[in-house]
Amino acid sequence: xxxxxxxxxxxxxxxxxxxxxxxxxxxxxxxxxxxxxxxxxxxxxxxxxxxxxxxxxxxxxxxxxxxxxxxxxxxxxxxxxxxxxxxxxxxxxxxxxxxxxxxxxxxxxxxxxxxxxxxxxxxxxxxxxxxxxxxxxxxxxxxxxxxxxxxxxxxxxxxxxxxxxxxxxxxxxxxxxxxxxxxxxxxxxxxxxxxxxxxxxxxxxxxxxxxxxxxxxxxxxxxxxxxxxxxxxxxxxxxxxxxxxxxxxxxxxxxxxxxxxxxxxxxxxxxxxxxxxxxxxxxxxxxxxxxxxxxxxxxxxxxxxxxxxxxxxxxxxxxxxxxxxxxxxxxxxxxxxxxxxxxxxxxxxxxxxxxxxxxxxxxxxxxxxxxxxxxxxxxxxxxxxxxxxxxxxxxxxxxxxxxxxxxxxxxxxxxxxxxxxxxxxxxxxxxxxxxxxxxxxxxxxxxxxxxxxxxxxxxxxxxxxxxxxxxxxxxxxxxxxxxxxxxxxxxxxxxxxxxxxxxxxxxxxxxxxxxxxxxxxxxxxxxxxxxxxxxxxxxxxxxxxxxxxxxxxxxxxxxxxxxxxxxxxxxxxxxxxxxxxxxxxxxxxxxxxxxxxxxxxxxxxxx
Amino acid sequence: xxxxxxxxxxxxxxxxxxxxxxxxxxxxxxxxxxxxxxxxxxxxxxxxxxxxxxxxxxxxxxxxxxxxxxxxxxxxxxxxxxxxxxxxxxxxxxxxxxxxxxxxxxxxxxxxxxxxxxxxxxxxxxxxxxxxxxxxxxxxxxxxxxxxxxxxxxxxxxxxxxxxxxxxxxxxxxxxxxxxxxxxxxxxxxxxxxxxxxxxxxxxxxxxxxxxxxxxxxxxxxxxxxxxxxxxxxxxxxxxxxxxxxxxxxxxxxxxxxxxxxxxxxxxxxxxxxxxxxxxxxxxxxxxxxxxxxxxxxxxxxxxxxxxxxxxxxxxxxxxxxxxxxxxxxxxxxxxxxxxxxxxxxxxxxxxxxxxxxxxxxxxxxxxxxxxxxx
Ligand SMILES: Nc1nc2c(ncn2[C@@H]2O[C@H](COP(=O)(O)OP(=O)(O)OP(=O)(O)O)[C@@H](O)[C@H]2O)c(=O)[nH]1
Ligand code: SF4
Ligand SMILES: [Mg+2]
Numbered sequence: 001x002x003x004x005x006x007x008x009x010x011x012x013x014x015x016x017x018x019x020x021x022x023x024x025x026x027x028x029x030x031x032x033x034x035x036x037x038x039x040x041x042x043x044x045x046x047x048x049x050x051x052x053x054x055x056x057x058x059x060x061x062x063x064x065x066x067x068x069x070x071x072x073x074x075x076x077x078x079x080x081x082x083x084x085x086x087x088x089x090x091x092x093x094x095x096x097x098x099x100x101x102x103x104x105x106x107x108x109x110x111x112x113x114x115x116x117x118x119x120x121x122x123x124x125x126x127x128x129x130x131x132x133x134x135x136x137x138x139x140x141x142x143x144x145x146x147x148x149x150x151x152x153x154x155x156x157x158x159x160x161x162x163x164x165x166x167x168x169x170x171x172x173x174x175x176x177x178x179x180x181x182x183x184x185x186x187x188x189x190x191x192x193x194x195x196x197x198x199x200x201x202x203x204x205x206x207x208x209x210x211x212x213x214x215x216x217x218x219x220x221x222x223x224x225x226x227x228x229x230x231x232x233x234x235x236x237x238x239x240x241x242x243x244x245x246x247x248x249x250x251x252x253x254x255x256x257x258x259x260x261x262x263x264x265x266x267x268x269x270x271x272x273x274x275x276x277x278x279x280x281x282x283x284x285x286x287x288x289x290x291x292x293x294x295x296x297x298x299x300x301x302x303x304x305x306x307x308x309x310x311x312x313x314x315x316x317x318x319x320x321x322x323x324x325x326x327x328x329x330x331x332x333x334x335x336x337x338x339x340x341x342x343x344x345x346x347x348x349x350x351x352x353x354x355x356x357x358x359x360x361x362x363x364x365x366x367x368x369x370x371x372x373x374x375x376x377x378x379x380x381x382x383x384x385x386x387x388x389x390x391x392x393x394x395x396x397x398x399x400x401x402x403x404x405x406x407x408x409x410x411x412x413x414x415x416x417x418x419x420x421x422x423x424x425x426x427x428x429x430x431x432x433x434x435x436x437x438x439x440x441x442x443x444x445x446x447x448x449x450x451x452x453x454x455x456x457x458x459x460x461x462x463x464x465x466x467x468x469x470x471x472x473x474x475x476x477x478x479x480x481x482x483x484x485x486x487x488x489x490x491x492x493x494x495x496x497x498x499x500x501x502x503x504x505x506x507x508x509x510x511x512x513x514x515x516x517x518x519x520x521x522x523x524x525x526x527x528x529x530x531x532x533x534x535x536x537x538x539x540x541x542x543x544x545x546x547x548x549x550x551x552x553x554x555x556x557x558x559x560x561x562x563x564x565x566x567x568x569x570x571x572x573x574x575x576x577x578x579x580x581x582x583x584x585x586x587x588x589x590x591x592x593x594x595x596x597x598x599x600x601x602x603x604x605x606x607x
Numbered sequence: 608x609x610x611x612x613x614x615x616x617x618x619x620x621x622x623x624x625x626x627x628x629x630x631x632x633x634x635x636x637x638x639x640x641x642x643x644x645x646x647x648x649x650x651x652x653x654x655x656x657x658x659x660x661x662x663x664x665x666x667x668x669x670x671x672x673x674x675x676x677x678x679x680x681x682x683x684x685x686x687x688x689x690x691x692x693x694x695x696x697x698x699x700x701x702x703x704x705x706x707x708x709x710x711x712x713x714x715x716x717x718x719x720x721x722x723x724x725x726x727x728x729x730x731x732x733x734x735x736x737x738x739x740x741x742x743x744x745x746x747x748x749x750x751x752x753x754x755x756x757x758x759x760x761x762x763x764x765x766x767x768x769x770x771x772x773x774x775x776x777x778x779x780x781x782x783x784x785x786x787x788x789x790x791x792x793x794x795x796x797x798x799x800x801x802x803x804x805x806x807x808x809x810x811x812x813x814x815x816x817x818x819x820x821x822x823x824x825x826x827x828x829x830x831x832x833x834x835x836x837x838x839x840x841x842x843x844x845x846x847x848x849x850x851x852x853x854x855x856x857x858x859x860x861x862x863x864x865x866x867x868x869x870x871x872x873x874x875x876x877x878x879x880x881x882x883x884x885x886x887x888x889x890x891x892x893x894x895x896x897x898x899x900x901x902x903x904x905x906x907x908x909x910x911x912x913x914x915x916x917x918x919x920x921x922x923x924x925x926x927x928x929x930x931x932x933x934x935x936x937x938x939x940x941x942x943x944x945x946x947x948x949x950x951x952x953x954x955x956x957x958x959x960x961x962x963x964x965x966x967x968x969x970x971x972x973x974x975x976x977x978x979x980x981x982x
Contacts, residue, residue: 556818
């Protein structure tokens, strides 16, 4: 785009996000907008180009919001700078969406023409409304044979409460309707407000650690202007730094002279002290500060909790550093120090859901080269003690003595499941097994059933999702929202290995599920813990009462018959490999437990 | 330290046994070339090694060599190295090979110890193992051995053969004991990957004993032979008296230097281990090319490597780990630092401990590899 001149005047800037339910085609539409505006040549193009993390490409979902600036010459022959933010659709990453929206004046609300309005369509619409954004409903995938555009238009009116005249239609896959969308953005999304001459107020919505440059801060400039050489101040902690570089996002970072009001871009200021940078904080200029910080973001409310530990206790400091860097790039992740008798020093972490937990773990392992042990995930329970105190407990090791508890409650969700009718029976059976209640059933389309159940969240985080996928043979979609706390007869089960409690494997569960759950934990440990010199007893207990048990037999005979002709090296290498494997295991008492054993305890039993 | 040992590998067999994963060929056309090359190889080491007090000719099947061929080898050894008169000179023999005259000539060549691959006294088991000989051949071969004047010889036996129960194994042991060999080796049949036997096992053609049954065979073998006057001195080896132990094998177990000649042979000296090309072609090509040894690879053992080898090799022997020697070499007092680990093993009857050594019990020998990993 060499000589292309982009007007810097705020009237020619449009900031918008693409929001939708998962898989409705946001990233694919972003592809078409990018191609249409010529930012990427055909040769370097790949589908869902903004999904640039390996883990996003492997799983085919967007995990992080991604910003990109697109120069677009509209029908009025003026060139606009369109700042697009592609957002994730999965509910576990909704914090990414809400932060993106703070940088925008409008959204494209995508609706899959075949699936129609879904839970996250609504949830994201409400988020956009809270931010007072211009909403452009776009019906996508009109090329699908099963597309039912009329029904979706109907839903835009009845379920979303939007003016049906405002909708557009496209096929992101085939590239139809793209220009109309670009025109609508120019015409309907208002240009940003704000005053480039005012004191700097920049909202940090994301950041990333670069080993060479320090922290790369992603921000939206609300007021003022920032350029290299400026001394900036983080308003929350007060730290000051000298700006080294500012720029905006094309497919990679693109350096620019300055960023000013209305723009989305990045600031590099050699920030190596990671804790100075907080998502939601305001950056201003040291010598000409703004009056007060911007409102920032709502605090994240994690729903799933688990502790993580380094496999080798020596790696604790490493893990602490990795978490700090990771957190910079995932504002929805929260953590604090925690310690386990069995596993040593670690961290108690909060996640927005199971997928989030899974992603955090995988990113820590891949991007930060950490070997982790994860405790059994838990929800946050509400306990009322006999003396009247109300306690929220998400960590089994903080569970009070059973005798002191007057009432236990656990969070419930409303689960919405969509599936071809033929799987209805199997799914209902599964939901009942998971203590589902108050069900309702509807048929939104021919052959498609929508089933709603109220269920304890703890049942869902256990292994519901895998089993749901399996009984609906992958054709079902599943979504949930938290509703309230409900009474529950809770108990704490402990897992004992050769009589020693492994606190990281303790779980708070409903009494009716205790025995099955304890047995399952024991069985899974049995599969994963290799045989050792001694018999290993695995037990599950509530207080002093053993509710399930199993044993791992000891080695009986394990020795090679002969080391042939002096070839001792081969034998040593084999043993050395085994020994290294053992080193990566956690010693609990005199039993070596591999990482996989901890993970297996939470694995679904259907695979 | 004791004197080095010499190993000579004869990579030829008349037929290939279906359970065997050692490198050997049934193409006998290059036997003379290989023998000449082995002698040539000696020259390369004449400076590095001087005296050997054990020689072990193994294979493959060295008994398919003629006396003339064996003479070429042993004369070569004597030309290049000093062999003291009391040296132990062993050869592996297949019961199907050799007549009385052959055994007598062997004796005249200076060979003083025979190791016979009897494997079993049941023809059914021998058929399963694909061996060339019958039980009666083994008996005849042993008679020849004795008549030729050998007083130091041993038998190899294999247990855990499909179809073999404890009773028939005991009968094989009884047959072996009745022949009064000074040395016995009893191995469990191992299904090695990629062998024809392994393929049959993969297809489910037969079952092999599970760990419990394997342990029963192992313990029964030990008890039976100990009752019959043999000392169970290594995982698979039994001797009628201390002087009948294999002196050569002992060198592998305690890091005494050894030189291996012939395709695939391994050598060890001063912390370095090296090994020749396994394939005859590669071996011959290297030797023909010049003065360099036909070495395929080597490694220098780190302290950790040596430590691990010392542990697992020592724990394969009834003597076990020599604590003083271990402390001298690795600066580590196993008893003091490993107390929490040692006591439970003693309590459960895997090892016995005194001031001088940690020795595996018979049950301990059965899990010697795992024991080594604990320290
Ligand atoms: N037939 C058809 N398929 C489409 C269209 N747009 C997207 N898809 C397909 O829908 C799937 C999901 O597309 P994505 O663009 O990854 O969806 P997304 O909304 O970004 O998904 P998340 O980021 O995970 O929420 C992919 O297989 C696309 O190829 C369309 O217009 N027509
Ligand atoms: S004779 Fe020995 S080396 Fe030759 S194939 Fe049989 S087992 Fe293997
Ligand atoms: Mg996407």
